[in-house]
């Protein structure tokens with residue numbers, strides 16, 4: 187029970203990586219708040235995990251502000267924020283991306299974490315806390331034929347903001363860390379893992395011999411969330427990719 191007594195907010199936790207993090211944190215004693223935009227799916231997941239659900243579109247500042255306010259109104263405090271909600275664009279070369287597609291990805295993946303962090307900081311400053319940013323291996327280097335530039339830009343920015351925020355708020359005992367997963371099987375990646383041949387190829391890309399699972403990410407998030415396990419860790423950027431980034 188590494189998170190007993192803690193209140194944790196995980197954005198975009200109706201499914202995929204966010205849901206696995208919420209489950210792991212709940213199993214470790216935390217009170218969980220989850221957010222998303224699809225009410226049916228969010229309510230279903232909240233019921234399954236015993237979490238509190240709040241609808242909030244990360245692109246809308248007022249909704250994100252309301253998400254943080256409602257969390258604190260309901261549970262009296264906030265200890266852990268996981269900036270997880272994210273979207274992946276249609277694969278296109280840079281010159282084919284429309285400005286609205288570009289903006290949409292940046293709005294969810296980068297401005298969303300900015301809003302959530304901005305409104306969480308005053309609460310996290312009270313007792314100290316932890317922020318965990320879910321970036322991507324695509325935020326660490328360029329990949330041939332990846333062709334998701336808005337996504338790469340949003341994640342690279344989140345990697346650097348992790349370090350900026352870690353320095354800005356270390357004096358308040360707010361630890362800010364970042365996880366950069368390689369390919370993890372979720373709805374986001376289902377089209378790249380839809381045939382046995384594609385799965386074999388993807389497994390082969392990882393030195394450890396397989397692509398990632400949502401539990402791989404949840405375990406890393408628990409480490410960063412736990413004051414017991416990582417009290418001296420802030421500004422860390424963890425490649426979580428079966429060794430792919432060191433090839």
Ligand SMILES: NC(=O)c1ccc[n+]([C@@H]2O[C@H](COP(=O)([O-])OP(=O)(O)OC[C@H]3O[C@@H](n4cnc5c(N)ncnc54)[C@H](OP(=O)(O)O)[C@@H]3O)[C@@H](O)[C@H]2O)c1
Nearest residue numbers: 198200202203222223224243244271272322369370372374
């Ligand atoms: N899967 C991977 O291989 C991988 C690798 C590296 C990094 N990541 C990152 O990990 C995070 C989670 O990805 P995932 O694979 O778990 O994706 P996913 O299965 O597609 O889930 C995305 C989650 O984000 C929420 N979301 C999407 N747009 C939103 C918005 N505008 N406002 C609020 N919530 C929104 C979704 O809820 P609603 O549908 O209800 O809005 C859902 O709960 C993302 O930041 C992603 O970039 C994933």
